[in-house]
Amino acid sequence: SDRYSLLVLPGDGIGPEVMAEVTKVIDWFGTNRGMSFDISHGLVGGSSYDAHGTPLTDETMARAQAVDAVLLGAVGGPAYDNLDFSVKPERGLLRLRKEMDLYANLRPAQCFDALADFSSLKREVVAGLDILIVRELTSGVYFGEPRGIHSDDNNPDNEGGRVGINTQRYTSGEIRRVARSAFELARRRSNRVCSMEKANVMESGILWREEVQWVHDNEYPDVGLTHMYADNGAMQLVRRPQQFDVIVTDNLFGDILSDAAAMLTGSLGMLPSASLGAPMANGRPKALYEPVHGSAPDIAGQGKANPIACILSFAMALRYSFDRGDAAVELERAVERVLADGVRTADLMGPEGGTPVTTAQMGDRIVAAL
Amino acid sequence: SDRYSLLVLPGDGIGPEVMAEVTKVIDWFGTNRGMSFDISHGLVGGSSYDAHGTPLTDETMARAQAVDAVLLGAVGGPAYDNLDFSVKPERGLLRLRKEMDLYANLRPAQCFDALADFSSLKREVVAGLDILIVRELTSGVYFGEPRGIHSDDNNPDNEGGRVGINTQRYTSGEIRRVARSAFELARRRSNRVCSMEKANVMESGILWREEVQWVHDNEYPDVGLTHMYADNGAMQLVRRPQQFDVIVTDNLFGDILSDAAAMLTGSLGMLPSASLGAPMANGRPKALYEPVHGSAPDIAGQGKANPIACILSFAMALRYSFDRGDAAVELERAVERVLADGVRTADLMGPEGGTPVTTAQMGDRIVAAL
Numbered sequence: 172s173d174r175y176s177l178l179v180l181p182g183d184g185i186g187p188e189v190m191a192e193v194t195k196v197i198d199w200f201g202t203n204r205g206m207s208f209d210i211s212h213g214l215v216g217g218s219s220y221d222a223h224g225t226p227l228t229d230e231t232m233a234r235a236q237a238v239d240a241v242l243l244g245a246v247g248g249p250a251y252d253n254l255d256f257s258v259k260p261e262r263g264l265l266r267l268r269k270e271m272d273l274y275a276n277l278r279p280a281q282c283f284d285a286l287a288d289f290s291s292l293k294r295e296v297v298a299g300l301d302i303l304i305v306r307e308l309t310s311g312v313y314f315g316e317p318r319g320i321h322s323d324d325n326n327p328d329n330e331g332g333r334v335g336i337n338t339q340r341y342t343s344g345e346i347r348r349v350a351r352s353a354f355e356l357a358r359r360r361s362n363r364v365c366s367m368e369k370a371n372v373m374e375s376g377i378l379w380r381e382e383v384q385w386v387h388d389n390e391y392p393d394v395g396l397t398h399m400y401a402d403n404g405a406m407q408l409v410r411r412p413q414q415f416d417v418i419v420t421d422n423l424f425g426d427i428l429s430d431a432a433a434m435l436t437g438s439l440g441m442l443p444s445a446s447l448g449a450p451m452a453n454g455r456p457k458a459l460y461e462p463v464h465g466s467a468p469d470i471a472g473q474g475k476a477n478p479i480a481c482i483l484s485f486a487m488a489l490r491y492s493f494d495r496g497d498a499a500v501e502l503e504r505a506v507e508r509v510l511a512d513g514v515r516t517a518d519l520m521g522p523e524g525g526t527p528v529t530t531a532q533m534g535d536r537i538v539a540a541l
Numbered sequence: 542s543d544r545y546s547l548l549v550l551p552g553d554g555i556g557p558e559v560m561a562e563v564t565k566v567i568d569w570f571g572t573n574r575g576m577s578f579d580i581s582h583g584l585v586g587g588s589s590y591d592a593h594g595t596p597l598t599d600e601t602m603a604r605a606q607a608v609d610a611v612l613l614g615a616v617g618g619p620a621y622d623n624l625d626f627s628v629k630p631e632r633g634l635l636r637l638r639k640e641m642d643l644y645a646n647l648r649p650a651q652c653f654d655a656l657a658d659f660s661s662l663k664r665e666v667v668a669g670l671d672i673l674i675v676r677e678l679t680s681g682v683y684f685g686e687p688r689g690i691h692s693d694d695n696n697p698d699n700e701g702g703r704v705g706i707n708t709q710r711y712t713s714g715e716i717r718r719v720a721r722s723a724f725e726l727a728r729r730r731s732n733r734v735c736s737m738e739k740a741n742v743m744e745s746g747i748l749w750r751e752e753v754q755w756v757h758d759n760e761y762p763d764v765g766l767t768h769m770y771a772d773n774g775a776m777q778l779v780r781r782p783q784q785f786d787v788i789v790t791d792n793l794f795g796d797i798l799s800d801a802a803a804m805l806t807g808s809l810g811m812l813p814s815a816s817l818g819a820p821m822a823n824g825r826p827k828a829l830y831e832p833v834h835g836s837a838p839d840i841a842g843q844g845k846a847n848p849i850a851c852i853l854s855f856a857m858a859l860r861y862s863f864d865r866g867d868a869a870v871e872l873e874r875a876v877e878r879v880l881a882d883g884v885r886t887a888d889l890m891g892p893e894g895g896t897p898v899t900t901a902q903m904g905d906r907i908v909a910a911l
């Protein structure tokens with residue numbers, strides 16, 4: 172039987188609740204599909220700060236580097252809003268992404284047919300929508316130096332006397348490797364990539380456009396490539412999202428555009444993500460899987476959270492880390508069946524109402540449908 | 542009678558066509574409302590590059606500084622795509638914004654009732670929508686130094702050997718002044734401001750949040766203020782845009798979020814903008830007015846363009862530069878009446894079809910409705 176090591180980091184807010192349901196799913200695949208999982212647990216974000224005074228300990232970081240895949244719930248919440256920048260819950264997640272060098276963040280925006288009416292967009296605009304956003308995740312303005320808030324006291328024109336600085340910085344190599352991920356993924360889909368930047372106002376955007384084009388011309392001439400300014404991209408996502416197949420973009424634009432794209436589907440509580448790095452010695456990529464949604468502190472601990480995004484993140488682990496596309500499809504089908512049966516957590520209740528199931532009931536129904 | 546000086550810069554693509562219709566409207570107000578306009582014309586963008594080898598001459602820049610208001614059509618187009626960064630059409634527009642110090646860019650996202658079905662969003666989500674986005678326009682990553690593309694040849698890890706850099710830089714003073722604009726405008730509306738940044742990952746975002754809060758607490762405690770991360774902001778704009786009144790955000794986020802917001806209304810060809818700076822000696826603010834839409838090279842010269850965004854930009858000039866809110870309302874009502882009568886340019890044709898009017902016919906109808 173195949174053996175896989177997993178590090179589970181439930182995190183904050185609804186993270187632990189949704190992760191509990193994923194554990195049921197993992198158990199099912201262990202028992203029924205001849206896969207065996209070595210699971211260890213750890214802390215990240217606010218819960219790690221509470222226990223250790225840091226959003227991620229060196230020890231947890233080292234374990235993350237050693238496993239086949241990390242599963243993460245969510246980080247952050249108002250309890251941590253006044254923490255110093257360097258120990259904010261988000262820094263734990265950013266450290267994982269950076270030190271594991273998880274440069275390709277895959278964010279599918281799919282509209283589940285059973286939920287198409289739930290979108291704020293018209294059914295005909297979003298029904299059947301299936302976009303994959305590939306977001307660069309280890310560079311750009313998230314990590315560039317110099318950065319910080321400085322005193323600007325000897326500038327008499329600066330009321331307030333401070334200046335805040337961040338640096339958007341990309342190397343050609345960083346752009347090329349994430350472009351390759353996008354082109355590879357496009358070949359297994361509709362074979363079209365749209366690259367988004369602001370090359371009309373930023374030199375880093377010019378470099379982005381040129382390097383993506385270079386990878387295309389030299390290595391993937393068979394894939395369709397277009398370029399779009401990111402502001403127009405935001406517009407086109409709202410106007411006619413079905414025009415896109417794979418979108419590749421930088422860390423900051425990817426953050427914003429993928430959230431907008433996720434919301435189009437009306438299924439924010441449903442959308443998974445995979446963050447992938449270079450292959451390890453065993454051939455598997457460094458990998459972290461997490462839902463696109465956040466820690467939702469307002470509903471934490473109430474059994475209202477939708478565990479599907481986190482469960483589908485495990486499906487992505489089956490596909491990208493464990494090379495078990497068959498098992499991934501099996502899990503995705505089970506989710507679709509449960510939705511088609513009308514099973515709904517509170518976030519999926521339309522204006523027509525109905526009785527929502529709890530987080531745990533949704534997990535149980537999905538396991539039962541497997 | 543009141544005298545006003547105007548510099549008209551039609552620019553590229555559909556710019557000249559839509560501006561021709563604005564001229565008719567200006568003439569009407571001159572003849573019928575006792576206003577007198579000194580109008581001069583100039584070149585900007587690709588058309589200036591073609592004539593002078595630069596997207597904005599020093600002479601045009603100096604004239605822009607001296608007038609009461611600049612009216613701009615649009616800049617850019619594929620003919621200029623391969624120009625060097627420093628002479629791109631966009632640099633002409635950016636130079637105007639920067640040297641006139643037009644720090645507050647007002648972008649209303651309004652859904653015209655007659656066009657609500659035209660949005661990709663459901664009618665009930667967008668009908669009656671009336672948001673005002675206040676975008677900082679003279680700083681941030683658009684203008685920060687250092688910037689550029691450099692060789693990184695002695696870095697063996699950097700395949701391609703180049704690095705692209707831009708700097709996101711905000712001073713506390715720059716943030717405070719645009720925050721004041723937002724609070725002032727909110728007081729004349731529903732008295733609520735939502736400020737958007739990424740304070741969870743960027744120090745410049747922390748400074749942004751703190752300074753907006755400072756202006757609120759010390760000068761506008763009566764206005765409702767909330768803060769939102771920009772990725773969540775993009776989501777909320779798609780999910781439930783009616784929750785917002787005034788949004789204040791930085792140059793880059795404002796670029797993207799205002800385009801998404803504009804598209805929600807289904808009326809991209811309809812939306813105006815005002816870019817305002819400090820008061821001049823005569824008490825009027827430095828000001829530039831332009832449509833939110835671009836130069837639309839694909840339909841340029843065909844009489845298909847919708848002149849309403851540019852005409853409504855002149856309405857904003859009446860309100861913010863000439864202190865003639867009465868005349869602005871008169872013009873806005875005329876546009877509404879023409880739309881209610883079913884007059885449509887090609888961009889406003891729904892699936893049900895019909896015969897579109899030309900750019901010039903739309904301009905004539907609006908003048909006739911005045």
Ligand SMILES: CC(C)[C@H](C(=O)O)[C@@H](O)C(=O)O
Nearest residue numbers: 247261264265426741742772
């Ligand atoms: C939590 C935060 C640091 C993170 C980001 O900005 O990348 C989140 O918004 C995301 O998209 O994963």
Ligand SMILES: CC(C)[C@H](C(=O)O)[C@@H](O)C(=O)O
Nearest residue numbers: 371372402617631634635796
């Ligand atoms: C044309 C371009 C420079 C400009 C910008 O990026 O600001 C445009 O997108 C806008 O929003 O006015």
